[in-house]
Amino acid sequence: MTDLRCPWRGKAFKAYSIIDIYSRKIMGWRVEERESDQLAVEMFEVAFALHGTPDFVHADNGPAMRSDALADLLVANGVTKTHNRPYVSNDNPFSESEFRTMKYRPNYPGTFDDLQSARDHLASYVPWYNTNHRHSGIALFSPQQVHDGTWRHVHRIRDRALQRYHRKHPERFRARPTTPTPTNTVGINIRKETVNI
Structure with a gap:
């Protein structure tokens, strides 16, 4: 997850994403007003239905990713969950790299006026990233x-x-x-x- 700045001080929209670390493809995403266990579970359920169930999920250390609800979903699907050490900011360098790509693109607004504008931005960003972005970590293929x-x-x-x-x-x-x-x-x-x- 990453924060997307909004006009209100002390508040940020939350961008959730699931990335396949081999291909760097974004397999699932959503933007919400808050971090929520149930919203994370729903995102994973949709991703599993669309793309199949992976053997492993490497989750960040946020509350939604460490929740019992997500752990129960992963166990029920035979998925092993891993984490890095607590308090490590780059606990998934692949997703951190993807978030950096998003936030350093010339068309990134910096601040989103409302939740819908943040969702609209990601709705155009994700297809671009998956199909047009030539990623240096995968030999400049998309x-x-x-x-x-x-x-x-x-x-x-x-x-x-x-x-x-x-x-x-x-x-x-x-x-x-x-x-x-x-x-x-x-x-x-x-x-x-x-x-x-």
Whole structure:
């Protein structure tokens, strides 16, 4: 969750989101006036119905994410929930990165006049992020391309172009270039030696 500023001092709208850490795709989201256990549960229920149930959910340390209601839903669906240490602000670097992308875009208003304007903004942002945003953490593919596997086709096109350019101008390279791909293994708090690159 992240706060979305509103005109009233000491108050903020709450943007909830679920992100697939492998593809970086936003799988579920909502904007509400407050943080609520039941609203978080409803968001996860909708995401599970649309996308299937994951093996793990890495939740932040907010009250809604630590609630018994959400824990009960995850247990009932066979999902293991993990958390980082308490009081760590970046307990999910993938969602923190997504929130930063949202808040640093040129069209981000900074302050939302009302709840509906915040919801409208996210309703246009989420499709853009999932399908148009070229994410540096996944080799400049879009989250949707990585999620559905179409990145492989785009990778072949990129690689052919790069290799063709290398053949024409080998003097501009120290060695044969390689075209980056998304990492095979992604996780939170995993040791580097367990990652296959």
